[in-house]
Amino acid sequence: MITATDLEVRAGVRTLLSAPGPALRVQAGDRIGLVGRNGAGKTTTLRILAGEGEPYAGSVTRTGDIGYLPQDPKEGDLDLLAKDRVLSARGLDTLLHDMEKQQALMAEVADEDRLDKAVRRYGELEERFASLGGYVAESEAARICNSLGLPDRVLAQPLRTLSGGQRRRVELARILFAASDGSGGRSATTLLLDEPTNHLDADSITWLRGFLQSHEGGLIVISHDVELLNDVVNRVWFLDAVRGEPDVYNMNWKKYLDARSTDEQRRRRERANAEKKAGALRAQAAKMGAKATKAVAAQNMAKRADKLMANLDEERVSDRVAHIRFPEPAPCGKTPLMASNLTKMYGSLEIFAGVDLAIDRGSRVVVLGLNGAGKTTLLRILAGTEKSDSGQIEPGHGLRIGYFAQEHDTLDDMASVWENVRHAAPDTPEQELRSLLGAFMFTGPQLEQPAGTLSGGEKTRLALAGLVSSAANVLLLDEPTNNLDPISREQVLEALRSYKGAVVLVTHDPGAAEALSPERVILLPDGNEDHWSQDYLDLITLA
Structure with a gap:
């Protein structure tokens, strides 16, 4: 699983996240929704938890397998067939190709010694192939691909011929195929998925929700799909862009929404009360400061007011939004x-x-x-x-x-x-x-x-x-x-x-x-x- 200790995440000079102690921990059965406004640091944090980036401070320990789907998967060997990319999650692609080579060799060679060697080698490969699930696993990979909208005709194509959305679904299928291995070696896979529903149709999203609900390992998912969060997650990590801290909620999505609202109301009340007290202290200090005999007492009151405000979270204001307006078009002809x-x-x-x-x-x-x-x-x-x-x-x-x-x-x-x-x-x-x-x-x-x-x-x-x-x-x-x-x-x-x-x-x-x-x-x-x-x-x- 994954444990982050004293984690600090930065983007340039900006501190996105400061999580003292082992605040962020993923164990088997945890299905965590990682949420927060755009720019709060969700993607950067997930990348670091996956081992694809380094934290500014702190450490991350990982046990078991990690299946990481970034928003923009790295380009690999684009000449590879999509089917082989999925099967490579368990090493089946290489085994199948080697078995095919030995089969061709057995059909061609006439020398008994070479034929006997090829037969033995084929037997070794087939035994290894069977230990990894064999043809049942190959069928399982096809089922996952089909559920994600990747039919056989697409799987038979090189990756370079696929659209960006198709390549991303191939990567998702590869990760889920690895995590679904029934041999026992991968049941503890921790899935880290960044916007997994992008490029999926409605049927594929429904299937994915069911898959994630039954996943036995850990899961952290970033998603703007509220239905997926509602149906899947049993814990929530909220990255607060104002305070730069994570709020951990050990509850499902619906209860989280209620708890989050309650927390925000409490923080507003605490700040209002503190501002009222600090204002009274500063007003009194201003009156007393005019008299030399009470100057020290006035300074102490002012310090108390400052300390009172310093111990509060920053004032939460409505999250800023981008003011997007496409350009006033330049003049052009009737058919540009x-x-x-x-x-x-x-x-x-x-x-x-x-x-x-x-x-x-x-x-x-x-x-x-x-x-x-x-x-x-x-x-x-x-x-x-x-x-x-x-x-x-x-x-x-x-x-x-x-x-x-x-x-x-x-x-x-x-x-x-x-x-x-x-x-x-x-x-x-x-x-x-x-x-x-x-x-x-x-x-x-x-x-x-x-x-x-x-x-x-x-x-x-x-x-x-x-x-x-x-x-x-x-x-x-x-x-x-x-x-x-x-x-x-x-x-x-x-x-x-x-x-x-x-x-x-x-x-x-x-x-x-x-x-x-x-x-x-x-x-x-x-x-x-x-x-x-x-x-x-x-x-x-x-x-």
């Missing part, structure tokens, strides 16, 4: 963006073919298709970050594209928050950029924080800040509401409602499509175009 006969292949695999589109000034378009149909790829081609295999992009008069990538590809992880926005808007006055970043909740030391250390929600806000500074008249938005807390998500949706330029949107969020009020839909991989209707809303979560 056109494309004809776009085709994309990965090797012999055709992603889509013959896609034509015309994006008129101020038009609103949703791109729909099953996962892997090429939605993200199409937006990358329109944005100019990827080339099509045939067809062409035809920019119209005055075209200015603003591109939001779901994997935050437009951000430089090594550069600071300030450097990223300065690069996006090199001609904008410095004070104007600082005001813009302040509206997106980036101030003070955060401006010097490397973008790679930000949480998923913070990266989303930073990427959107770059868009706002661009005066784009065509926005290409790929999952712009991912990783956002409910308040920040509503800010993005409100920005979509009020934006006057053209939008091409890819989303699994029905609320985002409704906020856009689209006129048209483009269906991939065929590239067919249709008028938007409410019937398409039901397809959003499946796409």
Whole structure:
């Protein structure tokens, strides 16, 4: 399991978390919801608990296996088949390939000694394969993949041909396959999952909730899916961004919400009482301070008032929210963006073919298709970050594209928050950029924080800040509401409602499509175009 002792977590010079003693501990059967506003340090803390980062101070001890799903999984061998990536969780991929080699060798060799050696080697591999669950385990992996929306045709493809959402689901399947091993060696696996429902459809989310409910090891989950938290967690760690401390609640989600509300009311009462007492002390000190004979007593009263206030938590104010407003679009022609006969292949695999589109000034378009149909790829081609295999992009008069990538590809992880926005808007006055970043909740030391250390929600806000500074008249938005807390998500949706330029949107969020009020839909991989209707809303979560 996991125990963090005297843990201190920082991002640059900012202290995100200070947890004295063994305050954070995960044991078998603990299903912990790690919650707090965007930027409170949830993702950074989870990364450190998983061993993928180092704390500023303190230590983390781990026993048993750890299954860690980050928001942005690291790119591995992209030539590996998706099926083999899942099976590699138990080493089955290598065994199966070695068994296939020995089978081929047994069929080819005529020499009895070599044949006998190949037969013995095959027997050894098969015995090892059986000890790891064998073909039953392979079937189990297929069942998990299918439950997460990864059919056989996807599992047979190299990772490089899959969308970002599909690759993330492959990683989730790999982690759950490892944790579900019935041999006894992995029953104590601790799962650390950062937004595991991203890119999952409704049926897959329902299945995942059931899997996590029955998981026998430890679990820490970061999620904005309230239903998942309500159904799964039996403990809650709240990271308080105001105090920089964790509040541990040994109870389920519903009871936590009540207890949290009670705690906030108590803190407000304590502060009000302390402020009243401190105010009286300071008023009395001011009166007495005018007399030389009572100056020492006045100073002592003032010190008591200061001490009284110093022992209180910082005053809780309503969590700040980003004030997101997409840019006033620059003037452009009637049809600023056109494309004809776009085709994309990965090797012999055709992603889509013959896609034509015309994006008129101020038009609103949703791109729909099953996962892997090429939605993200199409937006990358329109944005100019990827080339099509045939067809062409035809920019119209005055075209200015603003591109939001779901994997935050437009951000430089090594550069600071300030450097990223300065690069996006090199001609904008410095004070104007600082005001813009302040509206997106980036101030003070955060401006010097490397973008790679930000949480998923913070990266989303930073990427959107770059868009706002661009005066784009065509926005290409790929999952712009991912990783956002409910308040920040509503800010993005409100920005979509009020934006006057053209939008091409890819989303699994029905609320985002409704906020856009689209006129048209483009269906991939065929590239067919249709008028938007409410019937398409039901397809959003499946796409």
